[in-house]
Amino acid sequence: MNPRLDSLHPYPFERLRQLFAGLAPNPQLRPISLGIGEPRHATPAFVLQAYTDALHSATQGLASYPATAGTPALRQAFAAWLQQRYGIAVDADRQTLPVNGSREALFALTQAVVNPGNPQAVVVCPNPFYQIYEGAALLAGATPHYANSDPARNFAVDWDAIPEDVWQRAELVFVCSPGNPTGAVMPLAEWQKLFALSDRHGFVIASDECYSEIYFQGEAPLGGLQAASQLGRTDFRNLVMLTSLSKRSNVPGMRSGFVAGDARILQQFLLYRTYHGCAMAPPVQAASLAAWGDEAHVAANRELYRQKFEQVTPILAEVLDVALPDAGFYLWAGIPAALGMDDTRFAQELYVRQHVTVLPGSYLARATPAGNPGAGRLRMALVAEVDECLEAAHRIASCVEQLRGQ
Known part of the structure; x- marks a missing residue:
């Protein structure tokens, strides 16, 4: 077996399962989970119809091998969306590629980029982070370096x-x-700042933007390719952005997204993917093309999240250190120091007392000389319907009051 597998850390949800092992939650309360960032809004009917139609089509069904690069129409849909969303022009054939969700692409891109002959190779990850970054780096033979988020600068x-x-x-x-x-x-x-460092040292930037379409304040979030274009870097050198339909269109089970950016990198990445065997199934391509071409369902989805955050955040702000995020569907909440407990203990108390599951922030970060930037915090995914998220917020508030009264 590959000895690098021994360097992988347990996934946060496995650690959470172990944390709750042997605990008995309040049997009078139904379980509510805010622990997993899995979209639970309804998949748009037109996306399902496009998938079904293609599945039963003689030309788009499952009777032939799909091309790794996807259909020209799908790549044109990527380019059209980038133009509509960010105001940037890309060469659909040379600067875009379909991927089976951003998670698969993050891992694969790392294997394609990191030089296996360089024992000194480093992959820089934000801290806290999505654990695929770390696992991909370790399995590529690189050393992860964790760049801490700064609470004083909105993380x-x-x-x-x-x-x-x-x-x-x-x-x-x-x-x-x-x-x-x-x-x-x-x-x-x-x-x-990051582009200047890339120019000086030659590293590739992988911009994970799978939450870009869920925002509630002001303008839509700035994207990596958009930033490069505004700074005159229209060749997107050493930059690859990765995005997905999972959160945008509520199709996490479809595993569909795309990458775009530096044509030189994508040419080599396509070669890697040809051997990797990760072509997108034709019905998924057809459904994806439909989803990327429609913004009405995205705006409706965003409004649902806006309503939830608008109602839930004030309730939790009464008892936790939490504020409306810039974007995404998580609340990143600090536990009051007066409770005298860390994030794992609070998660256990909340599970037992209120049957609510949240993810300890320390599980999403690594210890550094400056500490673990996730310690003392909680990640709460507001992915359920409004009423369920509100009930969870009230239960969390009750739990904090119970613990204060002890």
């Missing part, structure tokens, strides 16, 4: 804290904007 990554020798060894840098779990959006000045 923006502190790029200035990364030592020069790390930048010199970096081959890939992950950006997640809007962030998981913090919801922070990276502004143009931060992108400019």
Whole structure:
């Protein structure tokens, strides 16, 4: 077996299962989970219809192997969406590729980018982070370096804290904007700083933007390609953005997204994917094409999240350190120091007393010399319907009051 597998950490949800092992939740309350970021709004009917129609089509069904690069029409849909959403022009054939969800692409891109012959290779990850970044780096033979988020700057990554020798060894840098779990959006000045570092040291930037269409305040979040274009980097050198339909269109089970950016990197990535065997099924391509071409369902989906955050956040702000995020569907909440307990203990108490599941923030981050930036915080995914999220908020508030009264 590949010895690098031994370096992988348990996934946060396995750690959560172990944390709750042997605990008995309040049997008088129905379970509510805010622990997993899985969209639970209804899939648009027209997307399902496009999938069904293609499945039963003689030309789009399952009777032939699909091309790894997808159909020209699908790649044109990607390019049209990028133009509509970000005002940028890309070459659909050379600068876009379909992927089976951003998670698969994040992992695969890392394997394609990192040089296996360089034992000093570093992959920079935001901290807290999506654990695929770390696992992909480790299995590629690189060393992850964790760049802590700064609560004083709305959880923006502190790029200035990364030592020069790390930048010199970096081959890939992950950006997640809007962030998981913090919801922070990276502004143009931060992108400019990162591009300058990439030019100096030659690393590739992977911009994970799967939460870009869920926002509630002001303008839509700035994207990586958009930032590059505004700064005159229209070739998108050393930059690949990754996005997905899972959150935007409520189709997590379809596993559909795309990557776009530097044509030189995507040419090599396509070669890798040809061997990787990850072509998108024709019915999924047809449904994806339909989804990328419609914005009405995206606006309706965004409104549902806006309503939830508008009603839930004030309730939780009474008892936790929490505020409306820039974007995304998570609340990143701090536990009151007066309770005298860490995030794992609070998660246990909440589960037992109120039958509500949340994810301890420390499970989403790694310890660094400056500490674990997720310690003392909770990630709550507001993916259920409004009433269920409201009930969960009231139960969390009750739990905090119970613990204060002890």
